[in-house]
Amino acid sequence: MDEDPAGDDFFSRMALDLHSGSGGGSEQAVEHVAEYARAAVVCDGAGIMRSHARGLLATAAATSPSVAEAHHLQLVHGEGPCIDAVTDVGSGTYVSGDVRADARYPAWGPAVADLGFTSVLSVALRTHERGYGSLNLYAAGRDAFTRADLEVAHVFARHASVAIASAHEQEGLQTAVDARKLVGQAQGILMERFDLDADQAFAFLRRHSQDHNIKLHAVAEWVVANRRTHRTPPSDVGTGAG
Known part of the structure; x- marks a missing residue:
């Protein structure tokens, strides 16, 4: 991936790759999503949490074991930005620049900080018809995600939601x-x-x-x-x- 991660060429290639890869099913689609997300918003890890029947959440993709553990800890403690992004009917966007000091996540924050992550950005993955989960980006530095990163993540999430929806429809x-x-x-x-x-x-x-x-x-x-x-x-x- 030699393109500028914020440039039109990058998103065009991403959209084509996700569309062509959707034939492999939603599992392959979310793996592509996580890899592209890490490049689109330069960070230390990316992952997807998928929502299933009866509100159950599970890790569908993670670029590292630490990301998978960060997801798991949210399910253990029942709190975290990934969960908030999935359940929020509004913007579906949650950012924390210092998870250890974030009062919203008193249990999850310190636990994920021990994994080496300080900043997190979570964006809901959804279409007009339904929600599919959340795209979650992690960084080691404090206040790592800028407004520009947030805008890129939103554009990326829209592309990813369509790809996952397409794969889900084909499976159905x-x-x-x-x-x-x-x-x-x-x-x-x-x-x-x-x-x-x-x-x-x-x-x-x-x-x-x-x-x-x-x-x-x-x-x-x-x-x-x-x-x-x-x-x-x-x-x-x-x-x-x-």
Whole structure:
């Protein structure tokens, strides 16, 4: 990366790389995000925390073990700028120039300072539709992040959010396609085994799904996996039993 980290060429190359890399899934996308972030805003470490179902947060990418530990310590103590950025419905931006002395983070601040980080900048990763987590930058020096760094981080976060959203959408579409294929295979097995037509086979799968409150693809997966038997799916399909 020879371009000026704040220049248009850098962001153009970053956008192209993130777009082309999104085909590898959201995991690869966030790894690219973290690496580019460290170059875009010159700092000592960068990472991504991703938000999952029921508000759960987890480290999705980190440029060093220290960054991963800094993230983990926020989950341990229940406080920190990464968490604030994710949960904030406003600007989603949090900066600390001296984490050890920051009254907002009395437990996390001293702990992360012991890792060698003094300054932190966290920006929410989100589109108009949903949030995906936070981009987090760490530096050893005090008051390391300037207003210019903040503006660059915001531009970068917008690019990164789109890349992650694109990868997430592709994964969702692929999951839907795989589920449809699985249901189709299960239908074929039931049609052959019980002399049913396609509608009757699908009705069997759907009825078992509804009667036992089991996802349709879980029922189909059991039928395919047990196609050599003549048993019907047990009521606990999808729970790890049966």
